[in-house]
Amino acid sequence: MSRGDIGVYGLGVMGSALALNLAEQGFDVAVSNREVGWIADFVAEAGPLAARLHPHSEMSDFVAGLKTPRVILFMIPSGVPMDDMIRAVTPLLEAGDTIIDGGNANFHDTRRRAAALATQGLHFVGMGVSGGETGARHGPSMMVGGTAQSWTQLEPMLRAIAARYEGDPCVAHLGPDGAGHFVKTVHNGIEYADMQMIAEAYGLMRFGMGMSASDIGAQFEAWNKGPLRSYLVEITGALLKYEAAGAPFVDHIRDAAGQKGTGRWTVIEALHMGQSASLIEAAIGARSWSSEKALRERLAAQYGGARGAVAVGLAQIEQALMAGRILAYAQGFRILRQAAQDYDWPLDFARIAQIWRAGCIIRSALLDDIAEAFEASGRGGQLLEAEVIADRLQGALPGLRAVAAAALGAGHPAPALNNAVSFFDSLRIASGTANIIQAQRDFFGRHGFERLDQGGQHHGPWWD
Structure with missing residues (x-):
């Protein structure tokens, strides 16, 4: 019987995509799933890759079908389901085996699990995976936490399936226990802020400047060819071009944003460490307020929901997005810097920026400059002090100020952009008002x- 190089348990969107990615890179993959009916269908739909997939409906057979020391990647819901799974699988494992949690887990849980399993001689890896279904299938960005021994075993497989930026695999071992999951949490927080600022820019153009959705989409496409080039700008330009029933498709989408919790974790942990995550908190607040659709409709009727014209240019909005993005990254890396000190993690900020350059949701051209800044300054540096970043920020700040002021004056909500201004101004003032x-x-x-x-x-x- 062929034995798997790795086992993948959980054949949902991400698990199935990662299993196929591993198989495509030449690894034998044992696969299983709680709903056993999914297993045969998954293998049947894998086409030529099915030869590398080894299905098992029973956990004992799944574990027995792995080469030793065993490596099992679990792609299941975080929290209680993961704890239940650990209790079920550990009696079947041996010292030296590795369990990987590839979900969006709370890093405190990851630290607890790693410590508990270490007493049994088992390795527990918390691995953040970014890039969605497409990334998982064709090359994600992966943030790995765990023991050096587990990384030695995992590195060849993870480097093979990772996204690549100019040939460099976008995966790194970032430190022990919860380091990988914490970095993924902050990644998601930055993602929240970037998405919110893009939405605010869209709102100003659509409702403050009278531009059509398709024209705004074309503008985002143009911006994606310059300094703002990024995955989120790219897809925003693409989605705004779609129409349905004679109207922009986005107009058919209820304006109430969802969230799964990782952004909130970023803010909570930042506050625990005495750090600011104001741009991320603004984005979370905006999503929460958006969900109160009925209340917003009542208050619009009571107070008036009109938004005035904004006298800003497209170049200023481009600058505002660039300045806001820089400041969101700066907050994120300040949180990572504090976590490295508090948890004694050897976080390499330059390497984190590098592995975010491809495969992940927040990939952007700006990350080249961020990686360069940290390579020059090391772990102790502040991003905003780096010359390459300061030059970009100084050039973009006038646009950020103009856009934030115009939005405020005309009644357009722009909480993330406004928080970006306040955050920067608070840090650049040598003598403030805290004496009061x-x-x-x-x-x-x-x-x-x-x-x-x-x-x-x-x-x-x-x-x-």
Whole structure:
């Protein structure tokens, strides 16, 4: 009986795509699924690749059908289902075997599972996979956390199936336990912010400048040939060209955005670490507010829902998107920097930027500059201090300010772009207003404060 180089359990959209990708790259893949009826259909539809797929309906046969030390990739829902699966499969495994969680798991769960399984001699890998179904099938970006030993075993397979940017596989071992899943969480947070800013730009052009959906689509297509080139700009240009029943297809879509939770995790963890994720939080807030469609309709009737014309040019909107994107990445990497310190992870920020350049949802031309910036400054550097980034940001800031101000004045919601301005202005001011807050805290709670002209802790004269 042929034995699989790797097992893939969970033949949903992502699991089936990854299994086919592995098979196409010459690996023998044992496959199984909770709904056993899916297994035969999946193999039957695999065409010539079916010869590399080895189906099993029973977990014991699935595990027995793997080469040792075994590697099993689980593509199942995160949370309780993954814990249940670990309890079911571990009695069948041996020391040295590796379990991979390829879902969008909370990194705290990944750390807990890695520590528990290590006591049994098992390796637990948390692997973030980005790129959707197409990426999984033809080359995703993968962010891997786990032991060095598990990476040695996985590296040849993962490099083979990964997306490539100028020949470089977009996969990396980022650190132990939850490092891979945490980086994927922040990736998704940046994705939320980028999507929201693109939507805000669309709204300004459509409702503030009177442009048609197809003309806006053409504008995004033009931007995708320049500095804003990215997957999200590309698909926005494409989707705005579709029509149905004589109207833009997007006009048939209910304006209530969904979310699965990873963006919220980014904000929650940022706050735990005392960091700002204001652009990402703005994007999450906007999605939450969008879901209150009935309330919005009532408030539009009560307060008036009209939006005025905006006196900005397309070049300024392009600048606003560039500045906003830079600042969203800056916030994301600040969160990663803090996590590296708090969890003692050897996160390589340049390498993270490099593996995001192909296969993943937030791939963009800007990531070349970000990788260059971190290669020059190392782990301790702040993205906004890098000359290559500062030059881009300085050129784009006038457009961001003009667009944010115009949106605010004309009643167009632009929470992410407005937060981008506030975030930048808060960081660029050498002398701010937090001294007032410190004085207030001392006045009502005797919390004390530091002085500029003396060391130690002090209290105000109101306590004399």
